[in-house]
Amino acid sequence: MKKLIALLIIFGISTMTFAQGEKEISQKTSSAFKKYFNQNEYKAIFDMFSPEMKTALPLDQTLTFLENVKSQAGTLKNLEFVKYEQGTVALYKAQFDRTILGLNLSTDQNSKINGLHLKPYQDDSQPILERNISSLILPFKGEWTVFWGGDTEELNYHVTTPAQKGAFDFLIMDENGKSFSGDGSKNEDYYAFGKELLAPAAGEVVLAVDGVKDNKPGTMNPFFVTGNTVIIKTANNEYLLLAHFKQHSIKVKQGDQVTQGQVLGLSGNSGNSSEPHLHFHIQNMEEMSQATGAKSYFKSIKVNGKVKTDYSPIKGDRISN
Template sequence: MRYLLLTLFLASSFFSYSQYEPENIRAVATEFQNCYNNTDDRGIYNMFDKVMKTFLSPENTSEFMDEVRSGFGLIEKMKYSGTYNSAHVYSTTFEKGKSDIYFNLSSQNQIGSWFIPRNRAENAPRLERNTTEMIFPFKEEAFVYWGGEKRDINYHMEDLNQQYAYDILMVANGAPYNGDPEKNESFFVFGKDIMAPCDARVYKVIDGIQDNRPGEVNTENLTGNTIILQTVKNEYLLFAHIKHNSIQVKEGELVKQGQVIAQCGNSGNTTQAHLHLQLQNTPDLYNTIGAKLYFKEIQVNGEIRKDYMPVKEDFVKNTGSFK
């Protein structure tokens, strides 16, 4: 997703405890702290890159910051802790407690993604991976276009909010489509059923967004038609770029593992049909940390793998059958 240029392109996580703090990062942190403590929420909004501004309006930014101030008070000190994958981390002392703040910066030193806990629940230990058992979300074999823990095989690792995410499509004879590449229906994955990987509650639904013509993108609705599921362990699964008018569930509904919840589409900021799937620690699109998503038992390149996290160019299917 973030936001996919799929037609243009067919490390293990680490935490550095180095105390070296790049000057540009320090400048951003100092500006953020000053704006935050002075309730200059417009100033914080002006620190965002274009994509971040798509997710958070000035009004949303102010509401978000008010939640943080209500939960933790003003910032007393921000100490650089190092990096977590692509994000810079500050151990932050607030008036009412301590928390880590994560920033991703663009090449122009603008905030491209972040994670800032708003309350004690969100200030829990970072979600590293799922403990809920998951099945693969397609009935048929599918192809992992982006996936894994290293940037060279998963460009999502450049973004804190999407790290470890998958982009999944279907291919035959080395191609994702057959026929006219300007028609969504030519793409093998378009219209395929998407299943719930586990029992869960439907936390959020975004619907009503038209599918793009292949090669075009929708920069106003980045995730397109979207579903977010919440597990009983408060893990959140995000499904993006869903087909227009295919969502079969409603917010608050309880779904069962293997239940069809939607169909794969080409909505949002993407150039061709695929499923963007990720695990995250909150239900937000803009204030979350991506986590590793493992599947209980799947067939990978013809071999059975258990508790496996697929990587780029894996052919994956469930070991069980689903109607």
């Protein structure tokens, strides 16, 4: 899925503390929002705005924003009240057809919407992982290059997404810094395509998706973001996610117990991927839309020809087990 437009417009929010039970006005506002959203009556939502909101987000922008949300996320199936943030801003767990988001709604003294925000939903009841506890190996054989990895947006564009903030994208590059031979028009031109991918740690396979087609290089599939995917749950409740496998190459199934280094499948170009590569990250729960990511440290690997222990690679590193 393409990244949803993040909209945050809030006026005159009180910082007083209120009880956490949902107030009647919040309930009425959220119910009306859900009804009008699902009926494509976006102007009715605009009519619920305060004067300040209407100025900040004119009708044409409101229509465009809500239409984009509907096209990317689908119908709003359920709104579950979670708590109040900043005193009067109601947070809802918004279950759409294709994702789960956090919806903030606030109202002014005239019961008009003066705050609206959609964001990735994070379940605060889940344990937060700072880093892996389990001993990890790199999930491949031979030398690969870190295309995205690190703690800053310059090194790693994933850092802005909660579940993927510790993610890596790995490629195989030649001595000239190219990831393919020939003209790069076919997946087979790419050095990473079809290479064996390994279990970084032992654990249980909790998800195995194998039927997503590989993209033609340069195109992407935003509707199946991770494409063909394996998620392994370790004994330490870490969820290791490996994405973009080659179609029909995955050798494990849900419920399997895997050992560290076991072959899971082959590297491919499925999902939201423009060329064959491996996406890998750790998260604190299985559902990526609700998860928080953790940083990955590998026990002992070669980095640019030198052995490093308990190391988390960064963009540009050439690494191998």
